[in-house]
Amino acid sequence: MLLQPATQTTPAGERAVAPRIAEVRTVPYAIPYRKPLRFASGSIDVADNVLVEVVTSDGVVGFAEAPPRPYTYGETQASIVAVIEKIFAPAIIGLSILDREAVRSRLARTVGNPTAKAAIDMAMWDAWGKTIGTPVHRLLGGFTDGLQVSHMLGFDDPDTVAAEAVELRETLGISSFKIKVGRRPVHLDVDVCKAVREALGPDAELYIDGNRGWTAAESARALRDLEDVGLSRVEELCPADDVLSRRWLVSQCPVPFVADESAPTPADVTREILAGAATAVSIKTARTGFSGSLRVSHLAEGLGLEAVIGNQIDAQVGTVCSLVFGASQEITSRSAAELSNYLDMADDLLDEPLFIENGYMRVPKGPGLGIQLDPEKVARYRVDL
Template structure:
């Protein structure tokens, strides 16, 4: 399973509608398809979604760091030498989604070579996950309409509501409208993307105290150290660290420092190898986890559900696995299907994915 070639292919697919949230907005999925080739003819595949406003990566930076730094050092290694490859990647600072995509593509190779699904290799707990859908900024009426359409068509009954606007009543009114419309038939939780101050966050939580929220994520910046600890100390639901906990060291800092009481795991930024380490930390410390969404396409979503379904802890809550629905198209030859509010792991060896080469040719940006 010696690695002989690594490809980083930039592609761009428009969104049906702009997804807006406190730290930015997304109009186009300008991602990178990463392929790892071996001397045996196997090809492992994953997806890297750049988020410059969160991690500093761009589409071009991902392509460049893979082509000029990672590939020359990784080529020649066996795909089974995962720890050596992790050490190579770790020497370069930052670049989390580029590293994650390489890691997941290598796991895909290993699964294919062993004729076993990656999800089984990771743990094999179940074959599907409940799905949570992420609602971006809009009016209460529009967000209720979107949620109702998603609920009716796909059976999704968990919604992550983007908050963080000023005044806080803009978002409180949205959550109240969703709760009034659905009653207790759906689960609601909020994600502020660091948009509020600690005092604004506390005010919003008080106003939403009777709306049955189950989680609160990154309502204020982790850099507001004392204010964040003050806020978490009074938060009535688990407070989720997401962009403030992107590696094992940050997870330890946020949890032991009192700045979070739960963790979002995103395979798009920690791959499978580091995600398992973070999951072990969370289980050891007795905190809950949720499978987050990096506004992934279908390839990235397939990776998320493979990891989430593999472990008992990650499959307890609904995973954020549906925002590829906002894209006009995608690259999988067999598109993902959400049914009865769940998404299944792909059958077959590795990740079980096949790229539609005609679509890749159409959407790639380097030719």
């Protein structure tokens, strides 16, 4: 079947053919973290991401980034570059920048590779926003102009984690924190949570993410031990593959139980919710792009679920993508979004730094994603030359 040319309306009201995808480029880069982030499913001490650029026939360049998470999705920096250059780019070059569903269909012929697919999708949105001079945030829905920020705290001893939380509240006004758990014995993480609560007082929001590190029985024990901490929600405490024990755990959980890596697609969300394996969902644009994230958020809204913006340990470009999407939808704007872990990076690729004030981050106002890359920094940190 022949694809019909996509069209756009010019300012004068004339119909014109929308630009087409002329090139898809990958730029692998590496920026170290000042300190490693450790959690139950792995650790990270360098942002070895892939910048993905979609170039249109008009010369507009849209970009996004793909963060490899081999311990979660099986992708590496090398595999992301290879699948885009050898399979995805040849499949979509020549399509209109507006043919997002056609692109989605062609990428779906290759299984897996979620962050590579997501980056292409978001780069297409960025290119279209730049083409028509409109922020992607508005194209997606434009519900509000910013989000409350939540920070993710990795494994460490109780005093160190508590001190980090206090410093972030005092310097940036952040008062929402995800605490990484999943170690054995369970009391190691229980002690951390209690120390953070004691240091911050009753007004801070605290929630935990196990990255599937505990069994259901260990998770239930931890929830009992943490009753006085006042958690707002919990996430992936035990593996979703432990079908009956996970259902047993969720049935007695007193707060929303968030599906994250167990439910990256609308189909996965439907399965987990109907199976009683979760009661809320985490949306990560790094793995579902903007188009897939819209699907998940609309599904969550229809099912009456809480939907939160999670962190793929994103660098600055990925953080902006999460911010832009989260602020565009009412359902995701209700909760603090995980937007601040780029703070632990030694540098970035942007020409202007991101800014958190009073625990809040505002959406950039420019067209597309509203950000620009610093070409000197891109050249300095790229690793393919």
